Amino acid sequence: MTTLILLAAGLLQLCAGNQEPPPLPDRIAVVGAGIGGSAVTYFLQQQFGPQVQIDVYEADRVGGRLATLTVNNQQYESGSPSIHSLNLHMQDFVKLLGLKQRREVAGRSAIYNGDQLVLEETDWYLLNLFRLWWHYGISFLRLQMWVEEAMEKFMRIYKYQAHEYAFSSTEELLRSLGGEHFVNMTQKSVAESLLGIGVSQRFIDDVISAVVKANYGQSVAIPALVGAMSLAGAQGNMWAVEGGNKLVCSGLLKLSKANVLHAKVTAISPHTSEKNPLYEVHYDQEGARGSELYNLVIVAAPLHKSGYQISFSNFQPPIQAPVHSYHRVVTSIVHGYLNASYFGFPDPKLFPFTSVLSTDSPDSIFHSLENLCPINVSVGFRRKPPQEAAVWRVLSPRPLDRRELKTLFKSYYSVQVIEWQAFPSYGSSGSSRPLPPIILHDGVYYLSGVEWAATSVEMSSVAAKNVALLAFNRWFERTGKIDQQDLLHKLKTEL
Ligand SMILES: Cc1cc2nc3c(=O)[nH]c(=O)nc-3n(C[C@H](O)[C@H](O)[C@H](O)COP(=O)(O)OP(=O)(O)OC[C@H]3O[C@@H](n4cnc5c(N)ncnc54)[C@H](O)[C@@H]3O)c2cc1C
Numbered sequence: 001m002t003t004l005i006l007l008a009a010g011l012l013q014l015c016a017g018n019q020e021p022p023p024l025p026d027r028i029a030v031v032g033a034g035i036g037g038s039a040v041t042y043f044l045q046q047q048f049g050p051q052v053q054i055d056v057y058e059a060d061r062v063g064g065r066l067a068t069l070t071v072n073n074q075q076y077e078s079g080s081p082s083i084h085s086l087n088l089h090m091q092d093f094v095k096l097l098g099l100k101q102r103r104e105v106a107g108r109s110a111i112y113n114g115d116q117l118v119l120e121e122t123d124w125y126l127l128n129l130f131r132l133w134w135h136y137g138i139s140f141l142r143l144q145m146w147v148e149e150a151m152e153k154f155m156r157i158y159k160y161q162a163h164e165y166a167f168s169s170t171e172e173l174l175r176s177l178g179g180e181h182f183v184n185m186t187q188k189s190v191a192e193s194l195l196g197i198g199v200s201q202r203f204i205d206d207v208i209s210a211v212v213k214a215n216y217g218q219s220v221a222i223p224a225l226v227g228a229m230s231l232a233g234a235q236g237n238m239w240a241v242e243g244g245n246k247l248v249c250s251g252l253l254k255l256s257k258a259n260v261l262h263a264k265v266t267a268i269s270p271h272t273s274e275k276n277p278l279y280e281v282h283y284d285q286e287g288a289r290g291s292e293l294y295n296l297v298i299v300a301a302p303l304h305k306s307g308y309q310i311s312f313s314n315f316q317p318p319i320q321a322p323v324h325s326y327h328r329v330v331t332s333i334v335h336g337y338l339n340a341s342y343f344g345f346p347d348p349k350l351f352p353f354t355s356v357l358s359t360d361s362p363d364s365i366f367h368s369l370e371n372l373c374p375i376n377v378s379v380g381f382r383r384k385p386p387q388e389a390a391v392w393r394v395l396s397p398r399p400l401d402r403r404e405l406k407t408l409f410k411s412y413y414s415v416q417v418i419e420w421q422a423f424p425s426y427g428s429s430g431s432s433r434p435l436p437p438i439i440l441h442d443g444v445y446y447l448s449g450v451e452w453a454a455t456s457v458e459m460s461s462v463a464a465k466n467v468a469l470l471a472f473n474r475w476f477e478r479t480g481k482i483d484q485q486d487l488l489h490k491l492k493t494e495l
Pocket residue numbers: 031032033034035036037057058059060061062063064065066078079080081082083263264265266300301302307308309310329331420421422423448455456457458460
């Protein structure tokens with residue numbers, strides 16, 4: 001009897017021993033402190049808890065493509081200016097950090113085809129609808145339904161992530177949201193997809209091409225999913241963070257008590273002397289080289305030819321780092337007097353627009369121009385009318401020369417230029433290009449590859465949460481929370 005009891009106790013101990021979770025990782029490295037890197041740091045800390053040390057390597061400045069610059073003692077967004085009202089992670093971050101959404105200052109847009117304005121927004125919603133119908137029939141309604149359907153499917157991700165489901169590839173993530181159709185939207189062009197649902201070629205040439213150009217500096221050959229996301233933005237309901245969008249990045253890093261190192265990561269390699277796989281992150285800090293060991297490494301920096309190069313050395317089998325090319329977009333922040341007559345308004349007082357988008361014409365010197373509001377908007381704030389000197393943001397394919405600046409502005413006090421490697425060079429879609437992998441090695445994850453499916457501040461935040469959940473679920477072998485099929489149905493029946 002005693003032997004039996006001892007045996008049972010031994011068995012119980014053995015079972016208890018088997019169930020013991022693996023120890024927490026000691027150290028995690030995050031490469032990049034843009035919104036992707038800052039958000040993944042926060043989500044990793046939420047998942048693994050405060051005991052895990054997270055080091056964030058940033059080669060340039062916290063915020064990445066969320067950046068501001070100063071004109072006349074006031075700051076303006078020089079990178080990503082606006083966030084969609086349905087971007088729930090960004091909304092959560094703003095609440096969590098005690099920040100505020102910046103008041104939207106109404107303005108009107110027009111589209112310019114290099115010769116004349118082809119579409120002019122008015123202050124009256126119904127008149128705008130009537131004009132769209134008059135010029136383009138019901139194309140705009142078809143477009144709206146298409147965008148809404150895509151957004152409705154995209155919104156499912158928040159529910160999946162709230163239940164800690166993660167995906168090991170961007171294709172799996174998209175499949176769970178909208179089936180094979182959603183995956184195909186990364187391969188088919190926006191023009192082809194819209195023509196397929198009966199949107200007219202004229203509407204695509206006049207309106208869609210202008211919106212896509214203003215958002216990505218590229219043509220309507222970009223993938224349909226990228227296009228749908230930017231067209232959702234064009235339907236209004238945008239906001240920004242009072243004090244600058246980049247405050248979200250610094251806020252999340254501070255909240256996570258992350259250790260931010262101002263250093264450029266040059267290489268990542270496996271560390272072979274240990275039993276548990278570890279990774280060595282090699283970095284360059286003000287000319288001095290160093291390296292540190294980590295259990296997990298998250299690359300939240302786009303791997304592209306013009307970026308800081310990271311080599312993945314000594315991996316067996318070798319890691320094929322997905323290095324692509326990014327598309328240059330130049331931002332010029334001009335403080336000056338707009339040349340309204342260039343757009344057919346000899347009297348600047350009569351020029352009613354705060355932004356002008358350009359259609360995709362070969363001679364167009366700019367993608368878009370916009371009369372900017374500063375990052376802090378007081379209650380009595382009003383935009384400067386065009387007869388006064390205002391701060392304008394011009395997006396263009398290359399830096400504007402003096403002649404081009406003189407074409408767009410009658411005179412100016414200052415011009416500040418930032419050249420962005422802004423977005424993936426989508427090139428012509430339809431070539432069945434696979435999306436970059438998320439898992440590069442057991443404990444090495446690539447967050448920024450998501451940009452090839454769609455690129456935005458929220459997309460990086462969604463990818464950040466996915467990578468944090470994926471790393472956590474894989475670490476604790478929670479396989480039931482990875483790449484689950486039919487999640488929509490599963491969650492309905494679970495509730
Ligand atoms: C002009 C412009 C306008 C835009 N407009 C919008 C908009 O209106 N709405 C919207 O949602 N999105 C917009 N975007 C896109 C949006 O800014 C990006 O999708 C988003 O900011 C990407 O964030 P990220 O953290 O993934 O990458 P990034 O912001 O690029 O951050 C990556 C960081 O990694 C660092 N890094 C790179 N390599 C290394 C290395 N080897 N070692 C250490 N650090 C490294 C970089 O310095 C950088 O700080 C715009 C972008 C641009 C450029």
